[in-house]
Amino acid sequence: MKIMISPSLWPLDKKKEEAAMSSQAPRKRYREEDLAEALEEHERGGAKVTQLSNKYGIPERTLWWKIAKRKADRAPMRPWPAPALGSESEEDIFQWALAMQRKGYPADKETLISKGKEIAAVMFGKTRGAGTVGRGWCDRFLRRHPQLTTRSAQTGAGAQSIYNMDETSFERNVKTRKVIARRGSRNVWSRSVDANFDLTLVACGSASGELLPPLFIVPGKRLNRDVLAAADFPGARVTTADAGxxxxxxxxxxxxxxxxxxxxxxxxxxxxxxxxxxxxxxxSIDIVAEQVGVRIVQLPPNSSHLYQPLDVAVFRGVKQALKTEISNFLVGSGQTTMKKRDAVRVAVSAWIVGAVQRPSNIVASFQAAGIWPLSLPAMSKRLTSFQRNGTSVDSPSPAWLVCRQTIHTEILVLPPETEKKQRRGKTVDVKRRLLTHDDLQRD
Known part of the structure; x- marks a missing residue:
């Protein structure tokens, strides 16, 4: 019986035999210093592995393995050319793009390229930096910053589309005020104007500073022509209601x-x-608003003084101007009663002086109230100030006031005052008596 051995198996057996023989010999026949020097020489001059193996007595297989391991341990090389503007400049552009989006002004590719060209002109000069940044640079910039991408921008509501409507009433009487009088005067009387009706001013303004014509509501069923003529302001309207x-x-x-x-x-x-x-x-209000293209946003109840822009920074100026106009009416006419036409005329003048001539107050009122730009910190600040009721941040809280009373009465207490004893003499007058203990207490 013959056993045929495949020739392809013979080299395998031979390799096993050589491996077994080599395992009996020492595996390492070189020094670590020679290995490090061989690797450095390979990197510096690109010497062949065969030459290094013969020179330092290091097996070629070991050299190849060490070279591959050294490359793997290093950071991978960039798969694209180095940034034309440098990594630091591109990081600044990246952060700027994010900030522009947060502000509501996201940049497009053309803006990005324009900013890149301006930076290149500063870094390299106008001549050299002219062709450094272009469409290709922008595409590579976006690939290098995968956090950025292109989106179709949605045009949302801006400052010119956000309005606030608020009402304020016509003050019938001017409050007591400080006046100039002769020293020594006991009582100083001042004439005042009294209106026996209520007048409402309906105002509306936008976050961009635009004021719409006001509406005046007077009491009654019919409107006299002289009252309508008194509303001498472009676009102003007048109407009536039972109570005004x-x-x-x-x-x-x-x-x-x-x-x-x-x-x-x-x-x-x-x-x-x-x-x-x-x-x-x-x-019915919601139905009409939908028909005319208006979306109503209602603030929390009883928060007009906190978040209504017109109430925050506009109506105060109007009311101050109203007091001045009423005083001028009193001095100029000598009348102490005011008719509807006079009230409307005075209110129009106060509206012009206190609101129309101060457009910056309207923009500031939206910002202060946190309505536009929409700001939760601004709203929280106004609410916190209202809750403190004008007290400073360092003022004690109500909880501390309760605790302080307990601390003062139970913990931080002082010892009682020492009672003063009545001074008595050290001797007692006998006066021919037979003294007892009771006599000691009496004397």
Whole structure:
């Protein structure tokens, strides 16, 4: 019986035999210093592995393995050319792009390229930096920063589309004020103007500083022509109500007029911020608002003094101007009663002086209230200030006031005062008596 051995198996057996023989010999026949020097020489001059093996007595297999391991331990090389503007400049551009998006002004590719060209001109000069940045650089920049991508920008509501409507009433009497009088005067009397009716001023302004014509609501059923003529302001409107205050019917008509007064180029829908406690709001208001392209945003109830922009920074100037106009009316006419036409004329003058001539106050009022730009920190700051009721941050809290009373009465206490004993003599007059202990206490 013959056993045939395949020739392909013979080399395998031979390799096993050589490996077994080599395992009996020492595996390492070189020094670590020679290995390090061989690797350094290979990197410096690119010497062949065969030459290094013969020179230092290191097996070629060992050299190849050490070279490969050394390359793997290093940081991988960039798969694209080095940034034309440098890594630091590109990091600044990257952070700028993120900040622009947070501000609501996201940059497009053209803006990115324009900024890159400006930076290149500063770094390399106008001549050399002219062709450094282009469309290709922008594409590579986006690949190097995968956190950025391109999106279709949605044009949202801007400052010119956000409005606030608020109401303020006409003060019947001017409050007591300080006046100049002769020293020694006991009582100083001052004439005042009294109006036996209520007048409501309905104002509306945008976050961009635009004021719409006001609406004046006077009591009654019919309107005298002289009252309407007194509203001498472009676009101003006058109407009547039983008590002189806003009603649901007037609110519906005002919404239609509001949408018509806003310039056509302003993007719709319009955002109208209102006080959430308005009693004249119902479903019919929402229907009309939807028809005219207005979206109503109602603030929390009873927060007009905190978050209504017109109430925050505009109406104060109007009321101050109103006091001045009433005083001028009193001095100029000598009358102590005011008719409806006079009240409307005075209110128009106060509106012009206190609001129309101060457009910066309108923009500042939206910012201070945190309505636009929308700011939760600004809203929280106003709420915190209101809750402190004007006290400073360092003022003690109510909880501490309760604890302080307990601490003062139970913990931080002082020892009682020592009672002063009545001074008595050390001797007792006998006076021919037989003294007892009771006599000691009496004397």
């Amino acid at each position: 205050f806003m009603t649901t019917a007037i609110m519906r008509e005002w919404l239609v007029a509001f949408a018509a007064d806003v310039p056509t180029p302003v993007r719709r829908p319009l955002i109208l911020v209102l006080d959430g406690a308005s009693f004249h709001m119902d479903e």
